[in-house]
Amino acid sequence: xxxxxxxxxxxxxxxxxxxxxxxxxxxxxxxxxxxxxxxxxxxxxxxxxxxxxxxxxxxxxxxxxxxxxxxxxxxxxxxxxxxxxxxxxxxxxxxxxxxxxxxxxxxxxxxxxxxxxxxxxxxxxxxxxxxxxxxxxxxxxxxxxxxxxxxxxxxxxxxxxxxxxxxxxxxxxxxxxxxxxxxxxxxxxxxxxxxxxxxxxxxxxxxxxxxxxxxxxxxxxxxxxxxxxxxxxxxxxxxxxxxxxxxxxxxxxxxxxxxxxxxxxxxxxxxxxxxxxxxxxxxxxxxxxxxxxxxxxxxxxxxxxxxxxxxxxxxxxxxxxxxxxxxxxxxxxxxxxxxxxxxxxxxxxxxxxxxxxxxxxxxxxxxxxxxxxxxxxxxxxxxxxxxxxxxxxx
Numbered sequence: 325x326x327x328x329x330x331x332x333x334x335x336x337x338x339x340x341x342x343x344x345x346x347x348x349x350x351x352x353x354x355x356x357x358x359x360x361x362x363x364x365x366x367x368x369x370x371x372x373x374x375x376x377x378x379x380x381x382x383x384x385x386x387x388x389x390x391x392x393x394x395x396x397x398x399x400x401x402x403x404x405x406x407x408x409x410x411x412x413x414x415x416x417x418x419x420x421x422x423x424x425x426x427x428x429x430x431x432x433x434x435x436x437x438x439x440x441x442x443x444x445x446x447x448x449x450x451x452x453x454x455x456x457x458x459x460x461x462x463x464x465x466x467x468x469x470x471x472x473x474x475x476x477x478x479x480x481x482x483x484x485x486x487x488x489x490x491x492x493x494x495x496x497x498x499x500x501x502x503x504x505x506x507x508x509x510x511x512x513x514x515x516x517x518x519x520x521x522x523x524x525x526x527x528x529x530x531x532x533x534x535x536x537x538x539x540x541x542x543x544x545x546x547x548x549x550x551x552x553x554x555x556x557x558x559x560x561x562x563x564x565x566x567x568x569x570x571x572x573x574x575x576x577x578x579x580x581x582x583x584x585x586x587x588x589x590x591x592x593x594x595x596x597x598x599x600x601x602x603x604x605x606x607x608x609x610x611x612x613x614x615x616x617x618x619x620x621x622x623x624x625x626x627x628x629x630x631x632x633x634x635x636x637x638x639x640x641x642x643x644x645x646x647x648x649x650x651x652x653x654x655x656x657x658x659x660x661x662x663x664x665x666x667x668x669x670x671x672x673x674x675x676x677x678x679x680x681x682x683x684x685x686x687x688x689x690x691x692x693x694x695x696x697x698x699x700x701x702x703x704x705x706x707x708x709x710x711x712x713x714x715x716x717x718x
Contacts, residue, residue, distance in 0.1 A: 326709055327353045327417060331435045334360040336384035337606055338630055339425075341510040342698050344385035345521055349702060352709075354415060356388040359405060359431040371546040372579045372603055379605045389413075391431065408432045411438045421712055422459040423447040423482075423705075427474060436477050445479035445712045447705075449505055450544060451627040453487035453649035454494065471495050479715065480708045486652040503711070505703045506706035507628045508649070511697045514637035515612035530612055532575075532599065539572040539680050542616035542640075544609065544631055545623070547580030552645070553621045554582065555669055559622075560598070562673035569595040572680060577612055613638035617680040617686075621648055624666055636660070636693040641685035643675045654696065701707035 325354050325688040328346075332339065335358060347354045366377040391413070410431070414422065422439040424432050424446060439446045457492040458464050460513040472495070479495055482505035489502055521528070529536065541560065545551045553576060576586065579602055590598040604612055613619070619635040626648040636654065637641060644651050645666035655661045662675035679685055 325351060325353050326371065326420045326713075327548045328355070328421050328423055328709075329414060329417065329419040330354060330356045330425070331432060332356070332358060333429050333431075334358055334363045335388075336363065337378050337380055337382060338509060340380070340382045340384070341364060342508070342701055345698050346705070347386035351706070354386055355419075356386055357410075357413065358390050359390065359393055359407065359429060361390055371548050373581055373583075374579055374603060376603070377605075379607050393431065407434055410434050411442070413521060414438055414442055414444060419444055421447055421479075421709060422443050423449065426450040433474075436474065440477050441550070445715070446477065447480050447482055447708055447712075448478045449482035449484065451484060451488070451649070452491050452508070453485075453627050454491040455487065455647050455649060456625050468495075479712055482708060485650060487649050500711070501707040503704045505701045505708070506653070506696050507630065507631040507633070508697050508701055509630055509637070511633075511637050511693060514610055514613075514634055517607075518614045518638045521611035521614045524611070525614055528615060532601070532615075534599075534615075536571055538597075539617040539675060540615055541572050541574045541618045541620060541680075542577065542612065543575070543620050543622075544577040544604070544612065544635075545621065547576065547578050547582040547586060549582065550624050551580075551626075552624050552666070553586060555622045555672060556591070556620050557598070558669045559672035559676060561593065562669065563676065569593075569597050572597070572617070572676075574598045575612075575616070576600045577602070577604050577609075589709070598608050609634060610638065613640060613709060616640055618643060618661075618675065618676055620672075621645070621671060622664075622666065623648055626650075633693060633696065636689040639686040639690035641679035641682065642689060643672070643679055645672075654692060656688060656692060659691055660685045672698065 343356055346352055366375045369376040391407040392409045393407045422444050424435050434447050458467055475495055475633050480501050481492050482503055484507035543553055543556050547553050560574045587600055613635045619640050621629050621644045623645055624647055628649040631652050632642050632654055642655055642661035644655055644663055646663055647666045654662050657663055662678055664671040664675045
């Protein structure tokens with residue numbers, strides 16, 4: 325049995341089910357180390373502009389502890405800290421490998437350095453897609469210098485998708501150090517919850533005062549500038565050629581600084597088909613996904629976009645901008661959805677029309693997402709661990 329220490333900033337709703345599966349695997353002994361516990365209690369989310377409290381279990385089903393960090397009692401979501409006890413924790417358990425999520429936290433860099441000193445190989449999994457690379461020459465040079473310093477300290481890289489893999493390649497990481505551990509969600513959970521919700525779909529539709537038979541376009545994300553919800557509203561208006569309310573509804577799920585502006589713009593249309601449903605918690609989303617026909621993520625920058633994974637488990641068509649990291653892996657152009665150039669409102673409107681007209685797109689989404697699951701994650705992780713084992717034996 326291989327002993328793995330996994331280090332991550334805080335309990336994350338998307339990761340908890342995967343950690344439970346890994347912990348249950350007879351070939352792996354997993355210990356999770358968190359830098360922060362803010363997500364376990366209500367906290368102010370700046371993007372949503374409101375207090376968030378997750379309604380799904382975050383720390384059940386696996387062994388974990390919180391590192392002793394300076395200032396951790398006062399820590400907020402975005403505050404950095406330094407851990408006092410990383411080397412001690414690693415020495416106590418004699419881990420075979422250390423797995424670190426990302427490199428944006430100072431604690432993560434501490435982990436890499438401590439593992440290197442102790443001779444423990446390091447696995448790295450991050451979200452960087454290359455879509456958000458700095459354009460300022462000084463920032464570009466600084467980032468390259470930092471990663472050229474960091475990456476030789478990593479034994480193997482767990483890439484989450486095509487763009488993430490290419491990012492590592494661009495920084496000189498060799499093919500034999502790259503292992504696919506795709507960015508996935510709990511497919512079984514979402515599919516089961518969607519099936520349960522389906523029986524009450526019309527009841528939910530009536531509760532939201534939505535007429536039967538009208539298609540539904542869904543946006544579910546923070547209402548902030550980088551997500552570009554205003555582009556979706558503008559594209560929706562193009563669905564009407566004569567000023568008459570379009571047949572599809574447009575539902576905005578989420579909250580954020582742009583909500584009042586969007587509501588004011590929607591009011592100018594005098595249409596009743598644009599609805600703002602506010603923030604919905606994780607357990608509520610499968611029923612919302614089941615209700616829609618087309619899901620749209622028009623972001624200017626999205627390292628991945630796990631909402632696309634989620635809604636594909638509901639068998640829905642998807643429209644994403646070309647700045648969404650999951651696009652090359654999950655969106656089959658002209659099959660289960662469309663990819664449009666960010667900011668191109670006419671292209672976005674045309675993509676939405678296409679998805680509404682192609683009823684089979686959702687079936688293709690559901691088929692596509694079956695191959696992008698936690699099972700592939702565990703397989704990729706084991707391949708990386710096997711690689712490390714052989715490297716040690718050499």
